[in-house]
Amino acid sequence: xxxxxxxxxxxxxxxxxxxxxxxxxxxxxxxxxxxxxxxxxxxxxxxxxxxxxxxxxxxxxxxxxxxxxxxxxxxxxxxxxxxxxxxxxxxxxxxxxxxxxxxxxxxxxxxxxxxxxxxxxxxxxxxxxxxxxxxxxxxxxxxxxxxxxxxxxxxxxxxxxxxxxxxxxxxxxxxxxxxxxxxxxxxxxxxxxxxxxxxxxxxxxxxxxxxxxxxxxxxxxxxxxxxxxxxxxxxxxxxxxxxxxxxxxxxxxxxxxxxxxxxxxxxxxxxxxxxxxxxxxxxxxxxxxxxxxxxxx
Amino acid sequence: xxxxxxxxxxxxxxxxxxxxxxxxxxxxxxxxxxxxxxxxxxxxxxxxxxxxxxxxxxxxxxxxxxxxxxxxxxxxxxxxxxxxxxxxxxxxxxxxxxxxxxxxxxxxxxxxxxxxxxxxxxxxxxxxxxxxxxxxxxxxxxxxxxxxxxxxxxxxxxxxxxxxxxxxxxxxxxxxxxxxxxxxxxxxxxxxxxxxxxxxxxxxxxxxxxxxxxxxxxxxxxxxxxxxxxxxxxxxxxxxxxxxxxxxxxxxxxxxxxxxxxxxxxxxxxxxxxxxxxxxxxxxxxxxxxxxxxxxx
Amino acid sequence: xxxxxxxxxxxxxxxxxxxxxxxxxxxxxxxxxxxxxxxxxxxxxxxxxxxxxxxxxxxxxxxxxxxxxxxxxxxxxxxxxxxxxxxxxxxxxxxxxxxxxxxxxxxxxxxxxxxxxxxxxxxxxxxxxxxxxxxxxxxxxxxxxxxxxxxxxxxxxxxxxxxxxxxxxxxxxxxxxxxxxxxxxxxxxxxxxxxxxxxxxxxxxxxxxxxxxxxxxxxxxxxxxxxxxxxxxxxxxxxxxxxxxxxxxxxxxxxxxxxxxxxxxxxxxxxxxxxxxxxxxxxxxxxxxxxxxxxxx
Numbered sequence: 001x002x003x004x005x006x007x008x009x010x011x012x013x014x015x016x017x018x019x020x021x022x023x024x025x026x027x028x029x030x031x032x033x034x035x036x037x038x039x040x041x042x043x044x045x046x047x048x049x050x051x052x053x054x055x056x057x058x059x060x061x062x063x064x065x066x067x068x069x070x071x072x073x074x075x076x077x078x079x080x081x082x083x084x085x086x087x088x089x090x091x092x093x094x095x096x097x098x099x100x101x102x103x104x105x106x107x108x109x110x111x112x113x114x115x116x117x118x119x120x121x122x123x124x125x126x127x128x129x130x131x132x133x134x135x136x137x138x139x140x141x142x143x144x145x146x147x148x149x150x151x152x153x154x155x156x157x158x159x160x161x162x163x164x165x166x167x168x169x170x171x172x173x174x175x176x177x178x179x180x181x182x183x184x185x186x187x188x189x190x191x192x193x194x195x196x197x198x199x200x201x202x203x204x205x206x207x208x209x210x211x212x213x214x215x216x217x218x219x220x221x222x223x224x225x226x227x228x229x230x231x232x233x234x235x236x237x238x239x240x241x242x243x244x245x246x247x248x249x250x251x252x253x254x255x256x257x258x259x260x261x262x263x264x265x266x267x268x269x270x271x272x273x274x275x276x277x278x279x280x281x282x283x284x285x286x287x288x289x290x291x292x293x294x295x296x297x
Numbered sequence: 298x299x300x301x302x303x304x305x306x307x308x309x310x311x312x313x314x315x316x317x318x319x320x321x322x323x324x325x326x327x328x329x330x331x332x333x334x335x336x337x338x339x340x341x342x343x344x345x346x347x348x349x350x351x352x353x354x355x356x357x358x359x360x361x362x363x364x365x366x367x368x369x370x371x372x373x374x375x376x377x378x379x380x381x382x383x384x385x386x387x388x389x390x391x392x393x394x395x396x397x398x399x400x401x402x403x404x405x406x407x408x409x410x411x412x413x414x415x416x417x418x419x420x421x422x423x424x425x426x427x428x429x430x431x432x433x434x435x436x437x438x439x440x441x442x443x444x445x446x447x448x449x450x451x452x453x454x455x456x457x458x459x460x461x462x463x464x465x466x467x468x469x470x471x472x473x474x475x476x477x478x479x480x481x482x483x484x485x486x487x488x489x490x491x492x493x494x495x496x497x498x499x500x501x502x503x504x505x506x507x508x509x510x511x512x513x514x515x516x517x518x519x520x521x522x523x524x525x526x527x528x529x530x531x532x533x534x535x536x537x538x539x540x541x542x543x544x545x546x547x548x549x550x551x552x553x554x555x556x557x558x559x560x561x562x563x564x565x566x567x568x569x570x571x572x573x574x575x576x577x578x579x580x581x582x583x584x585x586x587x588x589x590x591x592x593x594x
Numbered sequence: 595x596x597x598x599x600x601x602x603x604x605x606x607x608x609x610x611x612x613x614x615x616x617x618x619x620x621x622x623x624x625x626x627x628x629x630x631x632x633x634x635x636x637x638x639x640x641x642x643x644x645x646x647x648x649x650x651x652x653x654x655x656x657x658x659x660x661x662x663x664x665x666x667x668x669x670x671x672x673x674x675x676x677x678x679x680x681x682x683x684x685x686x687x688x689x690x691x692x693x694x695x696x697x698x699x700x701x702x703x704x705x706x707x708x709x710x711x712x713x714x715x716x717x718x719x720x721x722x723x724x725x726x727x728x729x730x731x732x733x734x735x736x737x738x739x740x741x742x743x744x745x746x747x748x749x750x751x752x753x754x755x756x757x758x759x760x761x762x763x764x765x766x767x768x769x770x771x772x773x774x775x776x777x778x779x780x781x782x783x784x785x786x787x788x789x790x791x792x793x794x795x796x797x798x799x800x801x802x803x804x805x806x807x808x809x810x811x812x813x814x815x816x817x818x819x820x821x822x823x824x825x826x827x828x829x830x831x832x833x834x835x836x837x838x839x840x841x842x843x844x845x846x847x848x849x850x851x852x853x854x855x856x857x858x859x860x861x862x863x864x865x866x867x868x869x870x871x872x873x874x875x876x877x878x879x880x881x882x883x884x885x886x887x888x889x890x891x
Contacts, residue, residue, distance in 0.1 A: 039654050041647075049366055050385055053338075057389035060336050060362045065654045068365075068662075069643055080854035081861075088644055088853060091876035092651035259385060260377035267378075282388035346663055347682055350635075354686035357633050357659045365662075556682060557674035564675075579685035 001294050003110045004118045007128040007163045008192070012170040019136050022283075022290040030289070033063020038296055041067045041093030043085070044120070045100045050259060050281065051120050051130070055097050058288035064296075067093055086112040095296050098122075116295040124157045124186075130258055131163040133287045137280040138215055141254050144171040148212050150203075152178040152239060153219030153264065155185045160258045161219055162189050169198035176213060178203045180235050183221065206239060210249050216241070216274075218257045218264055242266040246274055256280050298591050300407045301415045304425040304460045305489070309467040315587050316433050323583040327590075330360020335593055338364045338390030340382070341417070342397045347556060347578065348417050348427070352394050355585035361593075364390055383409040392593050395419075413592040421454045421483075427555055428460040430584045434577040435512055438551050441468040445509050447500075449475040449536060450516030450561065452482045457555045458516055459486050466495035473510060475500045477532050480518065503536060507546050513538070515554045515561055515574075539563040543571055553577050595888050597704045598712045601722040601757045602786070606764040612884050613730050620880040624887075627657020632890055635661045635687030637679070638714070639694045644853060644875065645714050645724070649691050652882035658890075661687055680706040689890050692716075710889040718751045718780075724852055725757040727881045731874040732809055735848050738765040742806050744797075746772040746833060747813035747858065749779045754852045755813055756783050763792035770807060772797045774829050777815065800833060804843050810835070812851045812858055812871075836860040840868055850874050 001014065040059040042052055056066045069089070082105060089096060090113045098106050099120040106119035121127045138144060149168055151161045155177055165175055165185070175198060177184060184202065185193070193200055203209040210216070218241055223232060241255060241264065257265060257277040269275050298311065337356040339349055353363045366386070379402060386393060387410045395403050396417040403416035418424045435441060446465055448458045452474055462472055462482070472495060474481060481499065482490070490497055500506040507513070515538055520529060538552060538561065554562060554574040566572050595608065634653040636646055650660045663683070676699060683690060684707045692700050693714040700713035715721040732738060743762055745755045749771055759769055759779070769792060771778060778796065779787070787794055797803040804810070812835055817826060835849065835858065851859060851871040863869050 039651060053364055053366060053386065053389050056364050057336060060364070067647055067650050067654070069647060079856050084854060087872050088875045089647065091872075091879060092647050260381060262376050278384050278388075281385045285388060350661055350663060350683065350686050353661050354633060357661070557678060559673050575681050575685075578682045582685060 003106075003116050004128060004291060004295060005106050005110065006119065006126050007131050007167045008196070010128075015132070015135065015167065015170070018132060018290050018294060019139060019287070021293070022132075022136055022286040025289050026283075026286040030062065030293075034293065035059065035062040035064035035296055038064040038094040039067055039092070040064055040292065041069065041089050041096045043069050043089065043096055043098045043100075045098075045105075046121065048099055048120070050284075051099065052097075054281075054284035055118075055120065055129075055288055055292075058285050058292055061285065062289055062292060064292070082109060083112045086117075090115045095292070118291065118295065121159060124159055124162075126163040126166075127159045128163045129288060129291055130160045131167045132291065133280060133283050134160075134164050134217065134256060134258075135167055136283050136287050137256060137276055138254070140279070140283075141252070141276070142214060144168075144173065146172050146174075147214045148174045148176060149215040149217060150176040150178055150206075150209050150213040151217050151219075152206060152241075154183045154221045155179045155219075156183045157222075158219045161185075161217065164217065165189065165193055165198065165200075166196065169193055169196040172199075174199045174201060176201050176203055176209045178206050178209050178239075180204070180221065180239070206241075206245065207248065210245070210253075213249065213253055216249070216253060216255045218255060218261075220260075220262060220264055236263070240264060240266065241269055243268045243272060246272060249274065300403075300413050301425060301588060301592055302403050302407065303416065303423050304428050304464045305493070307425075312429070312432065312464065312467070315429060315591060316436060316584070318590070319429075319433055319580075319583040319587040322586050323580075327359065327586070331590065332356065332359040332361035332593055335361040335391040336364055336389070337361055337589065338366065338386050338393045340366050340386065340393055340395045340397075342395075342402075343418065345396055345417070347581075348396065348424075349394075351578075351581035352415075352417065352426075352585055352589075355582050355589055358582065359586055359589060361589070379406060380409045383414075387412045392589070415588065415592065418456060421456055421459075423460040423463075424456045425460050426585060426588055427457045428464045429588065430577060430580050431457075431461050431514065431553060431555075432464055433580050433584050434553060434573055435551070437576070437580075438549070438573070439511060441465075441470065443469050443471075444511045445471045445473060446512040446514060447473040447475055447503075447506050447510040448514050448516075449503060451480045451518045452476045452516075453480045454519075455516045458482075458514065461514065462486065462490055462495065462497075463493065466490055466493040469496075471496045471498060473498050473500055473506045475503050475506050475536075477501070477518065477536070503538075503542065504545070507542070507550075510546065510550055513546070513550060513552045515552060515558075517557075517559060517561055533560070537561060537563065538566055540565045540569060543569065546571065595710075597700075597710050598722060598885060598889060599700045599704065600713065600720050601725050601761045602790070604722075609726070609729065609761065609764070612726060612888060613733060613881070615887070616726075616730055616877075616880040616884040619883050620877075624656065624883070628887065629653065629656040629658035629890055632658040632688040633661055633686070634658055634886065635663065635683050635690045637663050637683065637690055637692045637694075639692075640715065642693055642714070644878075645693065645721075646691075648875075648878040649712075649714065649723075649882055649886075652879050652886055655879065656883055656886060658886070676703060677706045680711075684709045689886070712885065712889060715753060718753055718756075720757040720760075721753045722757050723882060723885055724754045725761045726885065727874060727877050728754075728758050728811065728850060728852075729761055730877050730881050731850060731870055732848070734873070734877075735846070735870070736808060738762075738767065740766050740768075741808045742768045742770060743809040743811060744770040744772055744800075744803050744807040745811050745813075746800060748777045748815045749773045749813075750777045751816075752813045755779075755811065758811065759783065759787055759792065759794075760790065763787055763790040766793075768793045768795060770795050770797055770803045772800050772803050772833075774798070774815065774833070800835075800839065801842070804839070804847075807843065807847055810843070810847060810849045812849060812855075814854075814856060814858055830857070834858060834860065835863055837862045837866060840866060843868065
């Protein structure tokens with residue numbers, strides 16, 4: 001594997017291998033600093049904290065070093081083309097983790113980079129390393145094949161749900177989409193899923209979908225994305241996950257969330273056995289360690 | 298020692314041990330990179346440069362690594378609760394240095410963290426690692442017991458003076474407070490000091506207090522904190538430390554300042570033997586090295 | 595070599611030695627982590643990305659560590675004098691790379707620092723490590739002595755061209771300046787060059803100068819620097835480097851640029867054998883590695 005751009009283009013066997021490697025790493029942390037001579041460049045043209053920190057921590061755990069180009073500074077480079085930035089930075093580092101507001105930015109960067117590019121989010125496009133973490137966390141509870149997985153929230157702009165849906169399609173999962181009107185999957189995502197032979201069931205109400213689910217994947221709905229701001233409070237409320245709501249779920253249901261969460265999951269849920277989102281965040285380390293080893297070793 | 302939150306809760310013997318260890322470190326820098334497998338997370342929700350840099354340098358000197366969540370980026374996380382942030386970040390690092398604008402934030406964080414928390418300033422609360430540095434620097438000149446220590450400046454909002462006063466109380470020090478009207482210790486600090494059996498003498502004029510002092514600890518008075526802005530220039534001027542003023546001090550008096558200083562100490566003082574504030578800043582390294590070893594080793 | 599402040603004050607033999615060392619490093623990357631116990635402080639009071647990243651990467655490649663004081667945070671320190679900042683930070687690190695908006699800031703800092711200072715740009719002053727990279731890149735194509743080098747763009751405010759001109763004077767190079775009216779070398783730079791015995795030929799048109807050149811060094815002209823904004827578009831256009839323009843150049847001409855470039859070089863030039871600016875950027879690593887070894891080893 002040279003670059004890591006989109007989850008569709010990676011065969012299921014390669015995904016399984018990466019997840020297996022992550023499991024081994026979680027059990028026995030690798031010794032001997034396998035990436036001790038390597039530098040990871042973090043190019044974040046959009047703010048991020050946990051994705052960046054999680055990649056940095058993973059790199060440091062492998063004995064490597066990190067070079068940050070982030071926050072306010074990235075604006076300095078805005079005058080130049082992404083192609084020029086990549087052509088310069090690839091001389092400073094051994095791999096680049098890129099977050100960019102434009103769809104396709106990571107793919108474009110591969111044309112100019114002599115070092116591996118890892119896509120850490122390209123606009124409303126994809127966020128494939130998050131998907132690896134999601135799959136890994138589900139696998140800790142169930143085998144992936146044939147599950148019923150609910151994707152809840154803003155599925156229009158939410159890149160994590162796009163990447164995850166593409167991956168789940170590889171495992172014969174039934175995808176239940178649960179989103180307000182106007183915030184369902186974009187047509188392009190729907191078409192891709194159909195092409196992959198994915199089974200997608202659309203719901204507008206969480207209550208209707210909940211009893212069928214093995215996994216509920218919650219994402220944030222940003223207020224400014226609402227087609228109808230007037231209906232906004234009622235709608236948000238009806239999509240909120242509470243202990244009461246979950247009393248109608250299957251006992252084995254697990255709840256995931258890419259975090260940060262604001263109001264969409266009641267803190268009362270944190271103590272229920274359903275809640276797996278903090279484990280999910282911690283799983284970022286072994287999964288991204290496996291990924292970094294995959295592209296640099 | 299698991300967490301390091303407030304100076305009151307640490308017995309005098311533990312403080313002495315930490316300072317002794319710092320002295321050893323200053324004499325013989327530890328070899329063998331004792332924290333080489335560790336990552337220190339720096340969570341600064343308020344701007345800081347020297348505290349952060351000093352912790353970072355100390356960690357690097359011990360062979361460890363640092364992970365920064367700071368500056369502009371920290372605002373990204375503001376939407377989520379501190380509890381959630383801590384629960385995620387503690388999966389990335391082996392200890393957390395936290396600066397936060399709210400009193401009690403560090404204490405609260407210990408409830409959610411699986412790794413040690415070091416308080417690097419919680420609003421107008423405390424800044425206990427600075428206090429260790431202050432004590433260490435005084436000890437380089439005199440034994441702590443029974444000294445006369447003047448605390449000058451904004452004692453109302455100045456968290457460094459609160460922490461330091463609590464610590465000095467453990468050593469039978471006479472505390473001379475010197476501050477403009479309205480900027481003395483808050484009632485809560487006064488009550489705590491009384492409860493600890495501290496001997497506190499209040500002054501409004503530096504000239505009155507100066508001849509009695511072994512140590513003069515100067516802090517900044519921010520203009521916007523002034524109860525009466527009209528009187529502001531005259532007052533600031535009367536609290537300014539100059540070579541002329543110090544001619545009335547005891548020969549052995551030492552002058553400390555947590556830095557940065559703006560106008561409160563005349564640069565002419567820098568060359569006098571009284572001036573110890575740059576040594577004090579440098580002492581941050583061995584003291585914080587001892588502290589980091591204390592919580593992680 | 596203790597500090598590295600200005601290119602004039604370094605004898606030609608020392609420059610040659612540094613460039614030779616950089617060449618060795620480029621051929622055989624040093625092993626054994628020669629700076630493994632060292633910390634490099636990066637004090638950037640002006641935004642920068644590639645200079646900072648390039649120094650950081652060079653330090654990491656040598657096994658050392660970096661401590662950043664940058665971006666938004668540096669403003670926090672603005673209240674205090676540069677002298678105080680240096681006196682504190684030199685206790686945290688083993689060398690300081692300083693970028694500052696004021697001419698002479700790096701020189702001033704040497705008076706207060708116990709560790710080496712490297713000037714990474716002082717206002718419209720100098721940027722001497724960039725000059726080493728420029729010389730190194732020219733040397734990859736030709737021996738330096740007796741060349742014809744064109745400096746194009748804003749020569750008034752462009753510190754990289756000032757440093758480079760001072761250095762070229764040491765090698766008997768003929769300097770061709772090509773800049774809009776009002777944006778030529780400042781009088782002080784001209785006088786210094788005359789004093790060094792430099793041969794300077796002034797041009798207003800690139801077409802006139804181009805056929806004589808072995809090297810064309812392009813820099814950005816910032817719009818806000820234009821004495822006459824009305825003439826701005828026409829002028830910028832006439833200074834733009836395109837494949838058509840270069841068809842009138844000597845075959846062996848090389849084009850350099852300190853980057854980032856915005857519009858001043860057409861992307862069509864990138865694929866021509868003349869284009870050396872991306873190699874130039876990559877050369878930053880071996881050159882700065884040699885420089886860091888020079889001041890710290």
